[in-house]
Amino acid sequence: MPAARLEDVDTTAVIANHVGTPDATLPADADCAVRVRGLTKTYHVSRGENRVAVDGVDLDVARGEILGLLGPNGAGKSTLTEVLEGYRRRDSGQVDVLGHDPWRAPGSWRARTGIVLQETSEAPDLTVTEVVRHFTTLYPCPRPVAEVIDMVGLESKRKARVASLSGGQRRRLDVGLGILGRPELLFLDEPTTGFDPAARRQFWDLVERLRAEGTTILLTTHYLDEAERLADRLAVIARGRLVASARPDELGRELRTGAVVRWTDSGGRTRSEATDHPTALVASLAGQRPDGGEVPDLEVRRMSLEDVYLALVEAPRDEVLPGDEPMTGERAGARR
């Protein structure tokens, strides 16, 4: 497991060297579908104990852009998207989604957004066609029922009761309900959970089609390959903060210039160090050997995209405060 090897690496140094302060904002005059400034949201956990879920996030999504939102479970992704979707009220900060404050947005605003929630919840006793047809009656200018079913590849299940669908098929139905209103902005929260590889490919094609139609998409996912493939830009959320934002290839490339050098020192302890100059470090280690021999257990490894992601979401050591206990489980969750 790569994360385990990173445990004793000072990853903060790597990140500080390459990422700096993440800037996920666009120029003030840019055509934004989503504009967030200083968003915070705190939950009351129990008497006298609060948990900061979103802690001062600035984020823009340009019109027509596909933004991949990454982060471990409990990092604040869901809270952030639910504020944008209008389900939750923020504590402070400015939020503009398609020209409205989502918390006070009218019904006509909801006709312009599409939401695919993380949890599946269709009526089990209805057929696929019945569910889709019903949802088309809620929107002012929906796609035709047959087109929606076709777009998510459920033609053969048209007359099947929802209860009889597999998890992946239900998820496809969820996606269909999210897109049938021709949304300008689509929220996809872990949309491909339970998809088989073919269904995932088909979903990727669907996203490409929506992109071609000009749909802005906010995609939350745990699949890095999916995010890399679909997103124009990746934003990484950890501990309620935006810790990185960049094009998928840049997010990877920047951090992958760093390397981790690992060896066993003279006292028999395993040591490792993240560095931009692995060659120099190895040379210096070799120079320290009195006999000029091999450095024991020497290993030099470039950081993969997954390493980069895991490094980004790992809590920097100086940030772990005594009051931070609720976060422990969430960090552990990132390593699973």
Place this chain on the structure above:
Amino acid sequence: MSATTGGTTTGGTTTSSRTVSTVSVALSRTRVETRQFFRQRESVIFSFLFPIIMMAIFGSVFTGDIGGGVTFPQYFLAGIAASGVMLTSFQTLAIEIAMERDNGTLKRLRGTPMPATAFFLGKIGQVLVTTVAQLTLLLLAAALLFDVPMPTDAASWGTFTWVVLLGSAAGTTLGIAVSSVPPNARSASAVVTPPLIVLQFISGVFFVFSDLPEWMRAVASLFPLKWMAQGMRSVFLPDSYLVAEPGGSWQTTETAVILAVWLVAGLVLARLTFRWLPKRHG
């Protein structure tokens, strides 16, 4: 399908100013809610057959005249019709909404342009359709299987209609309000069912109301079921039975007033307590 479909919006460029009409969505909701209800075999059996089974049992156990030439099935029909209305509007609806809140159905609907009013109208529509079907079946069974005489005058059927409508409206709003009390779907029936069972025992559904102790009748008089049962007795029982009624009257005015008060209370409570998301969401 909605009559207001159409338009040319394709992602991002044009903004549709049209909205769907609340009435068309309410009708669409009623259709889909009713269809779902009738496809859930357990709830259909519970709502439709349970009242008839109860009537069969009580009608077989208690036989003969209970005063004024009234048979027990005849007396019991009034009470079971009243509690049937409360079961469908209050109990079944409250449990159903609690489950829909817990499993994310409400959250999903909230994310669509569906007007909130249309959602509630859809629930009311489904309750009405179910109640009409349930009462029709119950009255047919009472008349054909238990020889209960049906009223023949328009005034009685008028009373029947308003008692059903007012009681069902009060039950629906109270059901929506109570649906927010249980913390999750699992505890919904435990929270919602017992009060109605207790009310059935003290409101003259399972026992003759005038046989109950004074204090029990006083408690029952605070709640809608007692008044609905009494309203139903005024429909299905002859005036010769009036001697056994409290105050020697059907108290129809009081029934209307108290059901209306509960309706208003239910509306206010539902307005204050309704949530689209489960409690676990902060």
